[in-house]
Amino acid sequence: MFSPPPSWTQQLPKPDVLRIRQATDRQQVLTKPPGSLGQLEQLAIQLSGLQVMDQPTVDPIQITVFAGDHGVCEEGVSAFPQEVTAQMIANFAGGGAAISVLAKQLGASLEVVNLGTVGDVPVLAGVRNESIAPATANLAITMAMTEDQAYAALTSGDAVAERAANAGCRLFIGGDMGIGNTTSAAAMACALLNEAPQQLVGPGTGLDTAGVSHKSTVVGRALERHGDNMDPLAVLASLGGFEIAGLTGAILGCAARGIPVLVDGFIVSVAALLGMRQQPGLRDWLLFAHRSAEPGHARVLEAMNANPLLDLGMRLGEGSGAAVAVPLLRAACALHNNMASFSDAGVSNKNATS
Numbered sequence: 001m002f003s004p005p006p007s008w009t010q011q012l013p014k015p016d017v018l019r020i021r022q023a024t025d026r027q028q029v030l031t032k033p034p035g036s037l038g039q040l041e042q043l044a045i046q047l048s049g050l051q052v053m054d055q056p057t058v059d060p061i062q063i064t065v066f067a068g069d070h071g072v073c074e075e076g077v078s079a080f081p082q083e084v085t086a087q088m089i090a091n092f093a094g095g096g097a098a099i100s101v102l103a104k105q106l107g108a109s110l111e112v113v114n115l116g117t118v119g120d121v122p123v124l125a126g127v128r129n130e131s132i133a134p135a136t137a138n139l140a141i142t143m144a145m146t147e148d149q150a151y152a153a154l155t156s157g158d159a160v161a162e163r164a165a166n167a168g169c170r171l172f173i174g175g176d177m178g179i180g181n182t183t184s185a186a187a188m189a190c191a192l193l194n195e196a197p198q199q200l201v202g203p204g205t206g207l208d209t210a211g212v213s214h215k216s217t218v219v220g221r222a223l224e225r226h227g228d229n230m231d232p233l234a235v236l237a238s239l240g241g242f243e244i245a246g247l248t249g250a251i252l253g254c255a256a257r258g259i260p261v262l263v264d265g266f267i268v269s270v271a272a273l274l275g276m277r278q279q280p281g282l283r284d285w286l287l288f289a290h291r292s293a294e295p296g297h298a299r300v301l302e303a304m305n306a307n308p309l310l311d312l313g314m315r316l317g318e319g320s321g322a323a324v325a326v327p328l329l330r331a332a333c334a335l336h337n338n339m340a341s342f343s344d345a346g347v348s349n350k351n352a353t354s
């Protein structure tokens with residue numbers, strides 16, 4: 001009955017080669033030794049190619065936090081109780097969550113898409129209730145969701161991208177809220193990367209050593225049930241979360257509509273990895289903000305050949321690490337767009353012979 005959004009299967013656009021060449025040439029003639037702005041140069045060039053703009057910009061920014069609860073919480077895999085998911089949705093809307101503060105500081109638009117929580121979520125400004133079910137099923141013992149539920153979550157994510165494109169968004173940041181989601185993301189990453197749970201399972205919100213060991217056992221049971229099927233939809237339905245599926249749908253949907261995506265931490269990276277397994281061309285559209293302290297993130301980044309901008313020991317989710325990296329992208333664009341060239345400024349360029 002349900003089907004995936006078009007961005008799940010249709011060819012994604014590619015970066016504009018002409019803009020990439022022009023932006024690369026421009027970086028060579030700005031008043032600095034070539035390459036001296038390091039990754040900031042590459043960021044501006046990538047954004048110019050993706051946005052098909054001579055003067056790249058990251059504004060306006062859309063931040064969307066996807067929320068969903070996880071049946072696997074009944075295995076005792078999180079340091080926090082499940083009702084926190086719904087309570088945090090109210091906190092996002094009330095302005096008190098980390099991402100609320102950061103979005104306000106950046107002047108970015110923030111919305112929450114609730115794909116299903118155990119706790120009640122009242123009608124709140126800035127929160128869309130698109131509940132699929134109160135929670136996923138316990139992935140340690142059964143499929144987390146049906147294929148139809150996975151399609152519904154992917155479609156909610158795609159609709160976020162559609163609204164962002166209609167609003168003229170130039171940069172998308174996805175965030176996650178779902179107690180238990182580091183278990184789901186670790187299980188998905190193990191399945192996609194053929195890794196053992198011990199390699200990718202970490203403390204999440206703050207489990208102690210015994211807690212992490214128990215969580216690894218739970219992920220191991222899930223992987224045994226799941227088998228070695230690496231098909232992205234199968235991995236998502238079997239081991240995923242509604243909010244992770246929503247993130248994948250939004251990330252693919254943004255790429256399909258020409259919007260670059262600044263990837264946050266462990267959870268969002270696993271959603272992006274899943275999207276890349278379905279659509280390898282997605283990689284072009286991703287910028288990587290930070291390396292989360294959640295230990296599995298490094299391996300997931302490596303699988304995407306990603307070298308993130310920041311390593312601040314953050315491990316929150318919500319899109320917070322991506323939000324913190326936005327000023328670097330703004331700096332990259334400002335430098336690219338506003339620096340003088342050697343000829344404009346009358347500065348002697350590098351000796352042709354040296």
Ligand SMILES: Cc1cc2ncn([C@H]3O[C@H](COP(=O)(O)O)[C@@H](O)[C@H]3O)c2cc1C
Binds near residue numbers: 177
């Ligand atoms: C108050 C609070 C705010 C959060 N914001 C994001 N997370 C993050 O932590 C959770 C994942 O960790 P685990 O798998 O250990 O439950 C997710 O909700 C994630 O978004 C939070 C967690 C808490 C407790």
Ligand SMILES: O=C(O)c1cccnc1
Binds near residue numbers: 205266268292315
């Ligand atoms: O890096 C993340 O996305 C993360 C880490 C811990 C808890 N929640 C999210």
